[in-house]
Amino acid sequence: MIDKPPGATSHDVVSRVRRIAGTRKVGHTGTLDPDATGLLPITIGKCTKLAKYLILDDKEYLFGMELGAATDTDDSSGEVIERAPWDGVEVEAMHAALEAFRGEIMQRPPKYSALKIDGRRAYDLARAGVEFEIPERPVRVDELELTEIDLPLAKGRMACGSGTYVRSLVRDLGEALGTRAHTVSIRRTRVGRYMIGESVTLDALESGEVSLDSVLLAPAQMLRALASWTADAHAVSEFSFGRRVFAPGLEAALGDHVAVVDEAGSLVAVAVVEEVGEIIKLKPSRVMI
Numbered sequence: 001m002i003d004k005p006p007g008a009t010s011h012d013v014v015s016r017v018r019r020i021a022g023t024r025k026v027g028h029t030g031t032l033d034p035d036a037t038g039l040l041p042i043t044i045g046k047c048t049k050l051a052k053y054l055i056l057d058d059k060e061y062l063f064g065m066e067l068g069a070a071t072d073t074d075d076s077s078g079e080v081i082e083r084a085p086w087d088g089v090e091v092e093a094m095h096a097a098l099e100a101f102r103g104e105i106m107q108r109p110p111k112y113s114a115l116k117i118d119g120r121r122a123y124d125l126a127r128a129g130v131e132f133e134i135p136e137r138p139v140r141v142d143e144l145e146l147t148e149i150d151l152p153l154a155k156g157r158m159a160c161g162s163g164t165y166v167r168s169l170v171r172d173l174g175e176a177l178g179t180r181a182h183t184v185s186i187r188r189t190r191v192g193r194y195m196i197g198e199s200v201t202l203d204a205l206e207s208g209e210v211s212l213d214s215v216l217l218a219p220a221q222m223l224r225a226l227a228s229w230t231a232d233a234h235a236v237s238e239f240s241f242g243r244r245v246f247a248p249g250l251e252a253a254l255g256d257h258v259a260v261v262d263e264a265g266s267l268v269a270v271a272v273v274e275e276v277g278e279i280i281k282l283k284p285s286r287v288m289i
Contacts, residue, residue, distance in 0.1 A: 038188030
């Protein structure tokens with residue numbers, strides 16, 4: 001769990017972890033804006049193959065915003081493209097306006113984003129001065145609140161689904177208030193069931209203040225969001241040959257992924273529920289032994 005510093009891309013983090021870990025088998029689990037800070041889960045070694053089983057849909061952010069100006073990047077790193085008065089905005093109106101941004105909403109991602117448009121990154125097109133539009137798409141905002149308001153500045157917290165942009169929400173909130181707005185800070189504090197309190201900085205790892213081994217999650221811990229089933233020695237052997245196994249005592253739905261561990265708690269395999277009945281049948285999807 002890396003606490004990404006400001007100014008670094010997600011790829012920059014991967015490059016630095018490669019040097020620390022001494023392997024090129026390093027991947028990240030979701031892009032975080034260069035100016036944003038906070039939680040970026042990193043996979044290393046053979047565990048990069050487990051990334052697709054991680055449940056990372058839910059995320060949480062702390063953010064700062066400023067009313068009165070829109071920028072081309074929707075954050076403070078960009079050029080101001082429009083200004084609008086903010087002194088008529090009331091605190092009560094700001095809280096009330098949030099209701100329209102909770103739940104299932106339509107949102108247009110920022111032009112300076114990693115989304116691909118006809119095979120090219122949107123931020124590359126934007127930097128090249130190419131005119132293009134990104135269509136709105138449905139996103140989910142579970143929780144949204146303003147925790148501190150000192151106009152024209154405010155701070156807030158948002159819990160949301162994957163693909164939701166804090167920058168877009170702040171931009172649209174400013175327009176809803178009859179002014180313009182952009183973010184001045186974004187910090188990701190949760191990804192799935194991983195919390196910022198579990199993270200470590202790159203500086204601490206590179207300086208040797210914290211050892212990489214001391215902060216690595218075991219494969220079974222990585223998959224904490226999945227249902228877990230403990231296999232006996234015979235079942236472990238069957239999984240090692242890629243065979244299907246009946247899993248007494250397991251409760252899961254057809255198609256679910258299950259983390260299979262041995263009696264010592266080590267990950268044996270990720271399996272998918274193939275049959276549901278009195279006893280569930282598991283089909284190995286990724287064997288780790």
